[in-house]
Each structure stands twice: as C-alpha cells, then as structure tokens.
Amino acid sequence: MKSLLAPGHRGCAGCCDAMAAKFTLMGAGEDCIVINPTGCLEVMTTPFPETAWDVPWVHSLFENAAAVGAGVEAALKALGKKGNTKVVVMGGDGATLDIGMRSISGAFERGHDFTYVCIDNEAYMNTGVQRSGATPYNASTTTSPSGKVSFGNPRPKKNMPAIMVAHGSPYVATTSLAYPKDMIKKVQKATEIEGPSYIHCHAPCTTGWGFDTSKTVEVARMAVQTGLWPLYEVENGDITKVRKLGKSIKPVEDYLKMQRRFSHLFKMEGGEEEIAKIQAIADKNIEVYGL
Amino acid sequence: MAPENKLDKSKMVVVEGSYAVAHAVKTCRPNVISAYPITPQTHIVEDLSQFMADGEIPNCEYINVESEFSALSALVGSSAAGARCYSATTSQGLELMHEVLFNISGMRLPVVMTIANRAVSAPISIWNDHQDAISQRDTGWIQLYAENTQEISDMTAQAYKISEDKDILMPAMTCMDGFILSHVYEPVVLLEQDLTDEFLPKYEPENVLDPKNPLSFGAFADPNYYTEFRYLQEQAMQKALKKIEDVANEFYDVYGRYYGGLIDEYRTDDADIIIMAMGSIVGTIKDVIDKLRNRNVKVGVLKVRSFRPFPVEAIKNVVKDAKVVVVLDKNISLGLNEGALFTETKSSLYNTDVRVPVVGYMIGHGGRDIKIDTIEKIIDEATEVMKTGIKIESQFTDVKEELI
Amino acid sequence: MKILPGGVCEAGTTRVNKTGGWRTFKPVYDYDKCIKCKLCELLCPDSAVNPRDDGYFEFDYEFCKGCGICANECPKSAITMVLEEK
Numbered sequence: 001m002k003s004l005l006a007p008g009h010r011g012c013a014g015c016c017d018a019m020a021a022k023f024t025l026m027g028a029g030e031d032c033i034v035i036n037p038t039g040c041l042e043v044m045t046t047p048f049p050e051t052a053w054d055v056p057w058v059h060s061l062f063e064n065a066a067a068v069g070a071g072v073e074a075a076l077k078a079l080g081k082k083g084n085t086k087v088v089v090m091g092g093d094g095a096t097l098d099i100g101m102r103s104i105s106g107a108f109e110r111g112h113d114f115t116y117v118c119i120d121n122e123a124y125m126n127t128g129v130q131r132s133g134a135t136p137y138n139a140s141t142t143t144s145p146s147g148k149v150s151f152g153n154p155r156p157k158k159n160m161p162a163i164m165v166a167h168g169s170p171y172v173a174t175t176s177l178a179y180p181k182d183m184i185k186k187v188q189k190a191t192e193i194e195g196p197s198y199i200h201c202h203a204p205c206t207t208g209w210g211f212d213t214s215k216t217v218e219v220a221r222m223a224v225q226t227g228l229w230p231l232y233e234v235e236n237g238d239i240t241k242v243r244k245l246g247k248s249i250k251p252v253e254d255y256l257k258m259q260r261r262f263s264h265l266f267k268m269e270g271g272e273e274e275i276a277k278i279q280a281i282a283d284k285n286i287e288v289y290g291l
Numbered sequence: 292m293a294p295e296n297k298l299d300k301s302k303m304v305v306v307e308g309s310y311a312v313a314h315a316v317k318t319c320r321p322n323v324i325s326a327y328p329i330t331p332q333t334h335i336v337e338d339l340s341q342f343m344a345d346g347e348i349p350n351c352e353y354i355n356v357e358s359e360f361s362a363l364s365a366l367v368g369s370s371a372a373g374a375r376c377y378s379a380t381t382s383q384g385l386e387l388m389h390e391v392l393f394n395i396s397g398m399r400l401p402v403v404m405t406i407a408n409r410a411v412s413a414p415i416s417i418w419n420d421h422q423d424a425i426s427q428r429d430t431g432w433i434q435l436y437a438e439n440t441q442e443i444s445d446m447t448a449q450a451y452k453i454s455e456d457k458d459i460l461m462p463a464m465t466c467m468d469g470f471i472l473s474h475v476y477e478p479v480v481l482l483e484q485d486l487t488d489e490f491l492p493k494y495e496p497e498n499v500l501d502p503k504n505p506l507s508f509g510a511f512a513d514p515n516y517y518t519e520f521r522y523l524q525e526q527a528m529q530k531a532l533k534k535i536e537d538v539a540n541e542f543y544d545v546y547g548r549y550y551g552g553l554i555d556e557y558r559t560d561d562a563d564i565i566i567m568a569m570g571s572i573v574g575t576i577k578d579v580i581d582k583l584r585n586r587n588v589k590v591g592v593l594k595v596r597s598f599r600p601f602p603v604e605a606i607k608n609v610v611k612d613a614k615v616v617v618v619l620d621k622n623i624s625l626g627l628n629e630g631a632l633f634t635e636t637k638s639s640l641y642n643t644d645v646r647v648p649v650v651g652y653m654i655g656h657g658g659r660d661i662k663i664d665t666i667e668k669i670i671d672e673a674t675e676v677m678k679t680g681i682k683i684e685s686q687f688t689d690v691k692e693e694l695i
Numbered sequence: 696m697k698i699l700p701g702g703v704c705e706a707g708t709t710r711v712n713k714t715g716g717w718r719t720f721k722p723v724y725d726y727d728k729c730i731k732c733k734l735c736e737l738l739c740p741d742s743a744v745n746p747r748d749d750g751y752f753e754f755d756y757e758f759c760k761g762c763g764i765c766a767n768e769c770p771k772s773a774i775t776m777v778l779e780e781k
Contacts, residue, residue, distance in 0.1 A: 003742040007758035008709030011740060013717060014762035018740035031502045035368065048516050049696055050712060051507035051704040056500040058371050059509035060394050064364030067356065071323060071368030071376075072500060074352035078322040078374055085502055103364060106357030180737050206762075214763030214776075217738060399701035460700050498703045507704040519698055 001026045001184075009052035010044040014213030016177055016203035016220075017041040017092070020119040023180050024090055024199075027187025028115070030055060032086035033072055037065035037095035040126040041119065063099040065089045066107040066116060073112045086191040087114035093134035094124045097158050108167040108196040115190045115197045118160060121205035129208040133158040136228075137281065138274050139261045141208075146264035151274050156281060164198040165234050171197040172234040177204065178221035179231065182243070186233065202229045210260020222255040227282035230289040245291045252279045294540070297547035298441070303478040308440035308467065309334030312379070312405050315447035315482040317342050319403075319491060322374035325354040325365040329384040330417045331469040332407040336379055359384035363391040363402070370400035371508050373499035375451065378402065381469055382409035382423045389427065395462050396431025396524060398509055401454035401494075402462040403447065408570065408621075409469040410657040418658020419469040420621040421570065425598075425631045431524050433463035433531055434599040436569040441479045442550045443467040445542065448482060448491050452538045455494050458530050468571040470658070483546065490545045528600040535597050551594060553602035556609055558584060559591030564673045565610050567593045567636060568619040572654075572661055576619075579666040590670055595632060603639040610640070614677045616649045617669060623653050629685045648676055651685035665689055714741065718761030720776040722754055728773035735765035735774065 004025035011018040017040050025032070034057045036042045042059045045052040060068045069089040076082040091100060096118040104116060123141045124130040131144040137156045140146040144153040164172045171193045175183035183201060190197035204219040206212070211219055223229035224243070231243035253275055256262040265271040285291060306314075313335050316324070324343075326336040343353045356362045359380050366376040380388065385406060395402055406424050410416040424434055435450060437443035443465060450463040467473055498506055512520055536552035543549040557577050559565055566576055573594045580590050593609050595602065610616050620630020627634065633651030640649065652669055655661045665688060676682070722735075729751055736744040736752055743758040744765065766774040 001737070005742060006707040006709050007742045007755065008712035008714055009741070010709075010712075010714075013740075013760035014764055015740045019738065022740070022742065033372070033500045033502065043511055045709065046507055046510035046704065047709075048510040048512045048702050049698075049704050050708040051510060051706065052709040053507050054505060054707045056502055056505045057507040058368060058500055059507075059511075060364060060367040060398075061390055064361060064367070064391065067361035067364035068368035070354060070356075070361075071325065071365030071370075071374075072372045073368075074323050074325075074354050074365065075369035075372035075374035078350050078352040078369075079372070080350070081372075081501075102358060103361045106361055109357070110355065212763070213761075214767040216740075216762075216764055217768050397701070498699065498701075505706040507706070508701060510702055510704050512702060516698070516702075520702060523698060523700075 004030065004054040005045070006052040006054055008050070010047065011040070012207050012213070014206040014216045015044070016121055016205050016216055017044070017119055019177050019216065020201045020203050021090055023183045024088065024117050024187050025055060027184040028086045028088050028191045031084055032088050032191070035065050035069040035072060035087070035089045037091045037100060038062035039092040039095055041090060041092065043126060062095055064103050065091050065095060065100055067103040069114045070107040070110065070112045073114050088191065089114065089116045091116070091118060093118060093120040093122060094132040097133035097160050105167065108164065108169055111195055113194050115187065115199065117187065117199045117201060119201050119203050121203045121208060122157065123208050125205050125208045134160070137278060138265060140264055141261065146268070151268065152264065161198065161200045161234070165237060169198050170195045170236055173199050174229065174231050175199055175201045176220045176224050176229055176231060177201065178217050178224060182231065211258055215258065219258050222250060222258060225250045226252045226255045227286040227291050228252060228255060230285045230291055232289055239289070242289050242291065249286065249291065252282050294543045294549045296549050299480060299547070302480040304481060305476055305478050306481070307334060308443065308472040308475050310338050311440050311444035311479045311481060312447060312467070313338030313342065315444040316377050317348050318482045318484045318487040319448055319451050320375065321348065321351055321377040323352050323354065323366065323369035324377045325356055325362045325369070326378045326380065327356050327359045327362045327384060329359070329381055331409060331473045332379045332381045332384070332405070334473060335405060335407070359387045360391060363388045363395065366402050367391065367395060367398065367400060370402055371398070371500050373496055375494040376402045377404070379405040379407070381407040382411050385423045385427060386411060389430070392427055392430035392432055397520060399460040400462060401460055403450045403454055404462070404464050405443070405447070406464050406466045407469040407473040408466050416657040419471050420656050420658065422622045424464060424466050425622040428599055428631060431461065432599065433461055433597070434466060435463065435596055436466045436598060437472065438550065438571055438573045438594060440472050440475060440477055441548070443472060444479060444482055445546065445548055448487050449538045449542055452491055453531060453534050456534055459527050459534055461524070461527050461531060466570065471571045486545050490542065532600050532602060551596050553597040553605045554609065555594040555596060557592045557594070559593060559609055562589050562591035563614040563677060564588070564590040564617060564670060565593050565613040566590065566617045566619065567595060567632060569595045569598060569632060570621070572619060572621070575661060575663065576666055579663055579670065583667070583670060588670065588674070598632070601635055601639070606636060606639055607643060607645055610647055611645045613647050615673045616647055617673045618649060618651045620651060620653050621655045633685060648681050650676055650681055652688045653686070654688040659689060713757045714760050715757045718759060718779050720761045720763060721756060721759065721779050722761070722763065722766050722774045723777050724752070725773045725775065726751055728771045730771055732770060734768055734770065738764050738768055740764065
C-alpha cells in the first residue's frame, strides 16, 4: 500500500506520529483532506516551504481542528464538491482531550461528515513531555514528575472514546500502532460511514516515554496485551467488536518496566502497591470489555 | 470632489439595521456562514438563519457553532476549501476570536465579518463603544466603520470585493455601532441582487484544498521566512488603501451610492476646526456642525471609514490647513490615556510638515449617550486651543465626578 | 522560491531533506530469511522501505533514520542493525 506521508519529515527516529499518520492515510486513501492541529505531527511534517503530505492538508491552531474540519466539510458540500472526499482530522491527545475538546464536541454534536483520529502519546510531546488529560496514572512527565512525595501523574487517563460515544457518533474505535492492519481497516470504515466518526490510536513515543527507538511497536503491543489499551469498535452506541486476549494476557508490570516514565515505580517505597493499582485498571478493562 | 450620493427613495424600505446587513450578505452569495449568538449582533445571524430556512441562499451551508472561536475557525477550513465565507460577532465574541483573527489573516483568507461594536467586560456591558474592534487592530484585518445602516449594508459587498482581490487577500471587518445601528429601524435601499451580481465577481481562489492538487496550508515558518510573511501582509494592506478607494468608486458607478473611500468629509474645505471620528457619531457631529456653521464657526468633520489600513495620506491632506484637529474615540488604550484614532492621527502627522495641534476626547464608553451639547462644548474648547494652544491633550468626556 | 499567499506548500516536498544522516545503525536485509511479508514496509515511520521488482524490499538509506523498528518487528529476524561506517 502506497504511503501518502513523504520521507524527509523531521519526526524522531521511531516516531509514533509518523506511523499513525501513515496508517490513517492508508485507510482514508488519496481522496481526502487532512486537518492537523498544532503539535509534533504538524511541526515535523511542515517546515515551510516543505511539506511531507501528499494529500491536501491544513493547519490552523491548536484547539480548533474539529471546527476547521467542520468548515472544510461544509464548504465541500456548499460548493458541490463533497463527493467521496474524506475529511480527516488528526490531532494529538492534548489537542483532542484537552484544549480542543470544545470544538470536537460541537462538531460531533452537529453531525458533520468527517473522521477525527486522535493520536494519543499520552502527554504534550511537542513542548517537552508535559502531562495531558490522556497521561496515565503514575506516569512521570515534566509537569507531573515523580519525586520524594509523588508517584507521578495522580489521575487516570480520560476516557475519550466513551465521551465520543456519548455524542451519538455512529462509529468509535480504538486502535494501536502494533496492529496496523486493524487500524487501517478501522480508519477505512470510519471514513466510509456518514457522520462524525472517531478513532483513538494508542501511540507510544520513544522520546517522551523513554524506550529505545526500535520498540515503538513492541511497547504498543504490550499495552494491548496487558489490557491497559483494549481494542474495540462501538457502532451506534453498541460495542460490536473486541480484540480478545484470551490466555495471552500479560501482567502490567511487563509493560511498565519497558518505559522510563514508570521506572520510579520499581525503585520507590510503595511502588508495588502503585503497580497493583495500575493492574486493577487493566483488570477492570478485561472485565468490562471481556478481553 | 466626492460623488453625490444618489439614493433612490422609491427603493427604500424601513427595516432593522441588522436585517439590512443580513440581506446584503445574502446578495453576496456566501457559501459558508458560521456564527454564534451574541448581543447585539444576534439579529443578523437570526435573519440569515431564516433566509436559510426559507431556502433563499443557494449553495450555502450555515454552521451553528458552539462558540465564536469555532465560528471563525470553521471559516479557516471553509475559506481554504474555496468558499466565500461570512461571520458576525461583537465584544466578548470578537475577543474570543483573537487568536483566529491573526491566523486567518496570516493564511491570507478573505473572510468578511460584521462587528456590531460593543464595549468589553469587565464590567460587562452590552452597549456600544469601539473597544472590541480597536483591540484587534494589529491582527491583520481590514477594518471599515460605517456611519449608518445604508452604509454598513453596502459596505458588505465592498468588503468582499476588497478582500478577495488577488493583490489583497486580507480578511475584513465591517463595523457598525451596536444597537445604534444594529437595532435601529430606518429607511434603506436593500442591496440589490442584480447589481451585486454585476459588482461582485465570483470568488475563485487560485489555491484551495483539493485532493486533485494536494497543497499544504498553514505550515510553520522558521526565522528564515517569518519576516517575509509579515512583510507581504503589510504590502497587501498598503495596496488595500487604493483598493478601498477604487471599490467605493466602482460601487458608486453600479449602485449610485457613495460614502467616501478611506475617509469622507463634511464641510472641511474652509474649516479651522476639523473633528475626526468613526461610526454613527459622525451623524450627530454633522448636525452640530450645521448648527455652528450658522453661527460662523468654521468647523467640519473628517469621517474615518478605514481604520486598517490607516489612511495616513488622506487624513494629512484634509487636516493640513486646519487650525486644530479634534479626535473623538469610543475606546481607550489604558495606560496611555488616549483613544486609538487620536494616537494614530498624531503619529501620522509627526515627522511631516503639517503642524496642526491635535486634541483627543474619549467619549461614549459602554454606550454612554453622546449629546449635542457635549459635542458643542468640545468644539468650544477647540476654539480656545486655536487661541491659547493645547492645555489638555487627551481627556475623558462627561465623567461623573460625583461617582469617583 | 517565492512565498505564495498564505505560504501554501507543494505536496511531498520534504523529500529534499535527506534524513539518512541521522542514522547510527543501519538496517541490512538477509534475503535468505525474508518471506516478503511487507511488515517492514508497512511499519517504517519514514517510508524508507521500498519494494523491488522481485518482491523483496530495499532500504532507502537517503531517508532511513535507523530507528530499528523493522529489525525489531521482523517475524523472521531477516533484518540486522549494523553500525554505520562513514
């Protein structure tokens, strides 16, 4: 399958954003228009006068990508140019779960025909790994560092897919970089369904999470296999498909120990209890989604 | 010599100012309208919504956004996709748009937006002054101010023609005084559809978001390029100075109506005292001038229509032979104790051979009534300035000392 | 180069920026082990794995940043990361 994201972009070696964007474009196809809020993906792909995008692409601001997408869709309709052209927003977790929440909520409620893909690397990577609403429990970031009296981020991550389901979206799905064919298929499905669809992609960041550049996919896979990142589809409010883990479920410890951002849990007094709390999050997912 | 305004009274209907604007927007054939309700702008978008509900605006989508921020953000996408775009807002809504204003201008998207000028919070006030739009003066939007409902209605078509010109490609705000113009019912000639089709060419941008020709919009510029982006915007603004004049004349040729280009003048030819102002206050000033001219006070008014780009040369030419210039501002730059029009007029004359004293009055904040007596008093004080020089350079008007 | 209004950019132009120089280790195929599964091509964040006419793949060293994902994920261990010699 042809890549629509050109080489020469400035993403780090092993960049999760580049992979997620590439997979998204493979699912959406050439006949699409991409809207990209401010963030790593935007900066690394479009240093003027260059762009890595082989499809039409627009960046406006950090918090308004869904509104810009709504505007693109409305214009195509008004000008009689919509046809099969897909309107696809790709935003990071900060642009999605935090600062862009209002415009996403509005665009989904209004029912624009577009697909929003959240590329979730669980912190503000472009500004240097600050916590976001997607940062998981106990992850150490530059604004939620572990320390003598802190285990890192004090809150679990926001359940964004559930919020999008609550908007009445006809199609919400979670994806992972470790399952590219699954992601491509889900993006294709999302873009073919009329109305606002939402894809949430778990995307491990080598730089921000602290693992070797070669492990991006391996870490992503482990998140799925521990139950911390369940893969599922929700169609018109009902869960229609779940990737079962069966006997291959791994303890969360296997996932946590691969990453520098959790390394304090293995050194600090009380770390074991904290790891148990993270295990409880995975166990809950396993129960809720029947993994 | 300015053309004579040929208003066809047989065509006049009594409508609300907001309706006249909405109707004007309709005749400009927009493709995407995106707006959020806020007083006193709301009637414009309500009327547009009704036009949509009645199927009166073909090939158009109306986006009922969840905030002003998204109202303008949506138009980034729509305009980049090749649509003629419209929004309207005021006050808090305009301030919320601040970041998007820079963005639209930087991306050179010719969006047109009506501002029903209103004071900004705190304290919250729904009434008119110009603080909202003036606070956005550096965002790279053309800013035009209208004196009456006929002018704001007609200005809509002019704004599209200016903004969408290939040499300009800068967004424009058309400003009308909130309530004073937005809610007043008076006779106007509604913008004629057939004439607008003749006057305003179809919007056909060269570069649009199109899968057949995949371009990227909104790349980041490092220090090697950023300066040139700003330089090009400023060049476009300078070109707009002429374009605004040209479009006013072209508008006159097609519709027979004229309000000035960058500026307009009233009884300035032999005036010793020239009052400068923007918006509906100009009408009040004209009444005072007529009264005082009967008493042989040589006073005239210079109406500034274009605040951005700022018409330095046009202003200089009008005031060069005056003995005193009085600038009225419905805004203030806190910490400088001056209104923006005053500051910029002074700065336009500095370093030139025009040596005329300029005094400023900040007036009508938060909708405070501007009375004829107040204008007369200001003109009396200007007469004193002619005799004795400037005593107070810039001051508030009608401050209630008993409240302080 | 002239700046177009708004700074519009032509598609795919980062191709002028050869990122191969970032590399410390470079991936090398053992074609005897390769089963042409295309996973390396699919996963490469830099689109630096190109198909050959014979169904095998080759690395585009002009762009490969040497992240090593391909080697790490290859189901047949057909890719080795070797220290770049300059």
